[in-house]
Amino acid sequence: xxxxxxxxxxxxxxxxxxxxxxxxxxxxxxxxxxxxxxxxxxxxxxxxxxxxxxxxxxxxxxxxxxxxxxxxxxxxxxxxxxxxxxxxxxxxxxxxxxxxxxxxxxxxxxxxxxxxxxxxxxxxxxxxxxxxxxxxxxxxxxxxxxxxxxxxxxxxxxxxxxxxxxxxxxxxxxxxxxxxxxxxxxxxxxxxxxxxxxxxxxxxxxxxxxxxxxxxxxxxxxxxxxxxxxxxxxxxxxxxxxxxxxxxxxxxxxxxxxxxxxxxxxxxxxxxxxxxxxxxxxxxxxxxxxxxxxxxxxxxxxxxxxxxxxxxxxxxxxxxxxxxxxxxxxx
Amino acid sequence: xxxxxxxxxxxxxxxxxxxxxxxxxxxxxxxxxxxxxxxxxxxxxxxxxxxxxxxxxxxxxxxxxxxxxxxxxxxxxxxxxxxxxxxxxxxxxxxxxxxxxxxxxxxxxxxxxxxxxxxxxxxxxxxxxxxxxxxxxxxxxxxxxxxxxxxxxxxxxxxxxxxxxxxxxxxxxxxxxxxxxxxxxxxxxxxxxxxxxxxxxxxxxxxxxxxxxxxxxxxxxxxxxxxxxxxxxxxxxxxxxxxxxxxxxxxxxxxxxxxxxxxxxxxxxxxxxxxxxxxxxxxxxxxxxxxxxxxxxxxxxxxxxxxxxxxxxxxxxxxxxxxxxxxxxxxxxxxxxxxxxxxxxxxxxxxxxxxxxxxxxxxxxxxxxxxxxxxxxxxxxxxxxxxxxxxxxxxxxxxxxxxxxxxxxxxxxxxxxxxxxxxxxxxxxxxxx
Numbered sequence: 001x002x003x004x005x006x007x008x009x010x011x012x013x014x015x016x017x018x019x020x021x022x023x024x025x026x027x028x029x030x031x032x033x034x035x036x037x038x039x040x041x042x043x044x045x046x047x048x049x050x051x052x053x054x055x056x057x058x059x060x061x062x063x064x065x066x067x068x069x070x071x072x073x074x075x076x077x078x079x080x081x082x083x084x085x086x087x088x089x090x091x092x093x094x095x096x097x098x099x100x101x102x103x104x105x106x107x108x109x110x111x112x113x114x115x116x117x118x119x120x121x122x123x124x125x126x127x128x129x130x131x132x133x134x135x136x137x138x139x140x141x142x143x144x145x146x147x148x149x150x151x152x153x154x155x156x157x158x159x160x161x162x163x164x165x166x167x168x169x170x171x172x173x174x175x176x177x178x179x180x181x182x183x184x185x186x187x188x189x190x191x192x193x194x195x196x197x198x199x200x201x202x203x204x205x206x207x208x209x210x211x212x213x214x215x216x217x218x219x220x221x222x223x224x225x226x227x228x229x230x231x232x233x234x235x236x237x238x239x240x241x242x243x244x245x246x247x248x249x250x251x252x253x254x255x256x257x258x259x260x261x262x263x264x265x266x267x268x269x270x271x272x273x274x275x276x277x278x279x280x281x282x283x284x285x286x287x288x289x290x291x292x293x294x295x296x297x298x299x300x301x302x303x304x305x306x307x308x309x310x311x312x313x314x315x316x317x318x319x320x321x322x323x324x325x326x327x328x329x330x331x
Numbered sequence: 332x333x334x335x336x337x338x339x340x341x342x343x344x345x346x347x348x349x350x351x352x353x354x355x356x357x358x359x360x361x362x363x364x365x366x367x368x369x370x371x372x373x374x375x376x377x378x379x380x381x382x383x384x385x386x387x388x389x390x391x392x393x394x395x396x397x398x399x400x401x402x403x404x405x406x407x408x409x410x411x412x413x414x415x416x417x418x419x420x421x422x423x424x425x426x427x428x429x430x431x432x433x434x435x436x437x438x439x440x441x442x443x444x445x446x447x448x449x450x451x452x453x454x455x456x457x458x459x460x461x462x463x464x465x466x467x468x469x470x471x472x473x474x475x476x477x478x479x480x481x482x483x484x485x486x487x488x489x490x491x492x493x494x495x496x497x498x499x500x501x502x503x504x505x506x507x508x509x510x511x512x513x514x515x516x517x518x519x520x521x522x523x524x525x526x527x528x529x530x531x532x533x534x535x536x537x538x539x540x541x542x543x544x545x546x547x548x549x550x551x552x553x554x555x556x557x558x559x560x561x562x563x564x565x566x567x568x569x570x571x572x573x574x575x576x577x578x579x580x581x582x583x584x585x586x587x588x589x590x591x592x593x594x595x596x597x598x599x600x601x602x603x604x605x606x607x608x609x610x611x612x613x614x615x616x617x618x619x620x621x622x623x624x625x626x627x628x629x630x631x632x633x634x635x636x637x638x639x640x641x642x643x644x645x646x647x648x649x650x651x652x653x654x655x656x657x658x659x660x661x662x663x664x665x666x667x668x669x670x671x672x673x674x675x676x677x678x679x680x681x682x683x684x685x686x687x688x689x690x691x692x693x694x695x696x697x698x699x700x701x702x703x704x705x706x707x708x709x710x711x712x713x714x715x716x717x718x719x720x721x722x723x724x725x726x727x728x729x730x731x732x733x734x735x736x737x738x739x740x741x742x743x744x745x746x747x748x749x750x751x752x753x754x755x756x757x758x759x760x761x762x763x764x
Contacts, residue, residue: 304579
């Protein structure tokens, strides 16, 4: 077994591009679910909106990239409003079903042949829509050390991405420790009590949905830019579920926990995958048990099992406070 | 996570089957592949058949690929065409629609070009062009009649699964995201019992329902959900547990079964019967009739039997029901078994009509949720009404919108109805908050 390679791959993934994407998606969910108690199962839709908003204006309409970012934020606000108006008055499980349906609508429209010319159909969009962004890249060569390895472009994405995460975490920290943040938590714990104080709960929930959605869309920006392509099927319900896993792993209703959760999540995924892969190729694991193509399936099985066990035995996650978040305020 | 490759290739008869399979195909990251000998060059191939399954010779297929690769071939007497390729990359094959005989056309005119990504040499890729009776030929009346029938059949399948979900939700409050996997398990059991163990399908199918009810109902409740209820795990926590369980099961099924869609050894390519305006296969008639009896039986159970009444009492107020001497855990167990049996039967119907794949349940799950929500969460009749509406709407909407967007239409209707009537069609007002 090549332990150096495993270490390199695992550590690079732990602070890599995917970690940034999932951290952003989970920070958005933390706003929705952790602080306001909204069971949003359509976070993948927000990421898809962000990703397509970066790619489509640049590729199909020839707009500059910074305009595309503004369009992406605008679109995610609109999407949040569209989701929120019918559902925020409903009970938590209705919200879950409607948001999951809405995210699926976004994906199916994006992949449909009907809008092939602008949205690229099931193949998505691949092209140099991030050229403006990578033109700013000061790194001429990538990083290649025994423990970390990034290409020049990835290095630039990782550095800007973590800066973005740091900025958003800072804003989140200010927000949730303000009177506004305390009101959000009060809504999570007891909506009716907040209503009796004369607050417009509906409006506050909408604000939460919009803010979390915009943060999710930022995750979509990173997703699209880092790969220079947008594939509709990457934005399925599984993305939302994994973002929840990240959030619950770290512990909901803690500012830093989505970031730590994402790092642990990707550390475990890549580590387990590399170990299994090496085990299979070096014939340490017999072929009848796990074939070379079945490694990623084992990985997903463990992920599902992990989510179950986590929820059963430690619903507050690694850093969460059980007292703060009973996870059942709405049920 | 970046894998996304789709070979939309389906040549299955009734519209609703190909519809569901369409979703299976577009969401599946896998493709139909047959391993070939390493020394033989890789080829793209396919068989062009008409709606009755007969080969169509002399149809031109042109293939283009990377580095200016291009080839033109025609199908032979068996309808077979093949193009050997030497390099990896993205290929696309286009069928010459003008070569098709009178009365035959692509079921989806948009799909005259099929894409294929060759990742690995030595693995032959099979490309399918779904061909059916020319769509333009059928009159609006005929199409509406056929789509109505297909919609009712689809609604029935959704309804069987939705009733179980709704009953379980009603008595335990669990929003079960792993409900779709009950369908998949039953489908896999049917496949294993018939294709591997060699039982006739007519015996394998009921056996799969019984096994499904036992495993997905009795065992699942006993070893997973009952202990969680004992622990006092909250409803949202249980919802997340069910998501984890669904992910685990889905990839477990993929692990043991593989990513392809497989047909049962019997009745796979059954010819349809003409009844006036509509066309229906005998197996559809049989399975749907039994399905209707199943639904009626379940409703009677709820309305007439002691256990059924007790289950409604538990749904209404568990504490009061318990205080009046009802064994709540026993009622919940019964509801789980019934719900799992209904969903298993839905899985058997889907398997019989369009084959089984590990994604089968997941693809149905959103429709099931939509139906239950539309009818009103936790109401038994609402689930059935909601399912019929969803089924009919999905099929009939294809008269006006592209087939590939029909699920979008159904989901938009779900959201719109929730705006106007948040409690669902038959739901009680108190259920929302």
